Amino acid sequence: MTRLPVRADLAGLEPYGAPQLDVPVRLNVNENPYAPSPDVVDDIARSVARAAAGLNRYPDRDFSELRAALADYLAAESGVRLDPALIWAANGSNEVMTQILQAFGGPGRTVVSFAPTYSMYHEYARDTSTRWVQGSRRADHCLDLEEVERILRAERPSVVLLASPNNPTGTSLPVEDQRRVLDLAAGTGPLVDGGPSASLVVVDEAYGEFRRDGVPSALELLADHPHLVVSRTMSKAFGMAGLRLGYMACDRRIIDAVMLVRLPYHLSAVTQAAALAALRHRDELMAQVAGLRAERDGLVDWLRSKGFDALDSDANFVLFGRFDDRDAVFRALLDRGVLIRVVGPDGWLRVSVGTPEETRAFTTALEEITA
Ligand SMILES: Cc1ncc(COP(=O)(O)O)c(C=O)c1O
Structure with missing residues (x-):
């Protein structure tokens, strides 16, 4: 087979990218969960x-x-x-x-x-x-x-x-x-x-x-x-x-x-x-941000009220933990249709802030898994 002169420092590497899975609740890449309005x-x-x-x-x-x-x-x-x-x-x-x-x-x-x-x-x-x-x-x-x-x-x-x-x-x-x-x-x-x-x-x-x-x-x-x-x-x-x-x-x-x-x-x-x-349409789009911030603060409070560690967040996601086997928690959430991200220090997971319904799906699934 013809050898290709790929740069030596790229040989054998995998392309970067979070999984793009077709699941009902996608909270893994910190997107805004609201689609643009018809206007x-x-x-x-x-x-x-x-x-x-x-x-x-x-x-x-x-x-x-x-x-x-x-x-x-x-x-x-x-x-x-x-x-x-x-x-x-x-x-x-x-x-x-x-x-x-x-x-x-x-x-x-x-x-x-x-x-x-x-x-x-x-x-x-x-x-x-x-x-x-x-x-x-x-x-x-x-x-x-x-x-x-x-x-x-x-x-x-x-x-x-x-x-x-x-x-x-x-x-x-x-x-x-x-x-x-x-x-x-x-x-x-x-x-x-x-x-x-x-x-x-x-x-x-x-x-x-x-x-x-x-x-x-x-x-x-x-x-x-x-x-x-x-x-x-x-x-x-x-x-x-x-x-x-x-x-x-x-x-x-x-x-x-x-x-x-x-x-x-x-x-x-x-x-x-x-x-x-x-x-x-910046005014309309920015109005959503206040709602997402409130949703995020609510999520941090909920996680803490259930005994998890959750970092204060200035973003639209929350890092929470800690888990002896975070991959198992990630997989169990995915089995329930909720995709989050395994990233950050060992024992922690990251979840993006979604709509109130998506947050509920996440909190319900997490409670079930860790009950
Ligand atoms: C910290 C940070 N910077 C930059 C980006 C890149 O964003 P984009 O290329 O979509 O503007 C991301 C995306 O997740 C990010 O988390």
Whole structure:
């Protein structure tokens, strides 16, 4: 058989991905459980039809209208008003962060993160041939700032990836800790033109909209920190996981660098039209978030009332445990039609927040299994 020259570091690996099983209650990938309303669907359909009439042409490669709409959305959501030129988007925040590593990582460069955290970070590093260094979080899932300092000074990473709220724990990093890391990272990057550069600090706020009252967004730190990137997505709170639209807010020079590596016309005209249509309905979509947050807090309370450990969550999922055999609990839930996720430290499981009916299906099944 002809041998194929697959990269040596990819040989024998399995593709990443949670199981996509056809079961009644899917609480495994932190989606918004509510389908878009008929109004949203109509607006998207009409907008996509208009875009379809011009599909013989390449799309607006700088997606100016979409950047302005995203800037408006961020101002409404977090109170931080940004120039649209400071926003960049791609096909999901996974692509946004991969572009960051394409531009700032690569051979001879290092990216750092702190476990437990989102498992795709390691794959961004691998795919861009960037050296991967992983520290660990403290037992309370916050950063150990001494360890962060030690690793940043020793490894001189060009990029630090911090999820806040974090996946799979659901916990946010206190804003004072984010400031400390940013101050430190201002001089811990690789040598550039004979002097130390900054490490870019990516605060991944994929779940930012679910943060509890009083928890600020890292967007508030942008004005003072040119090496900060805040990553967001329409996949979670916005209920548009199928659209594939992620974006980031950061200094213009970071966007200039990303524009060197992005593929030409990477955001299709169809994606741009659908995202713009969805953003026109932001009030309706955001109203769901309050309900989902309440559902999440209720779920944490219920789990604790039944004697489980459950972490406080600023996201739309809850990490709970602890189980001697978490795989057995996962399988028993699946047998009852409820799909959750085996992820995180040993003994813990992660469940996404669903509709009240889905939550009931989950709690009923869990009670049965553990009775
Ligand atoms: C922490 C975190 N960041 C980023 C993403 C990627 O989201 P998307 O590529 O859909 O924007 C996810 C998805 O689960 C996530 O959990």
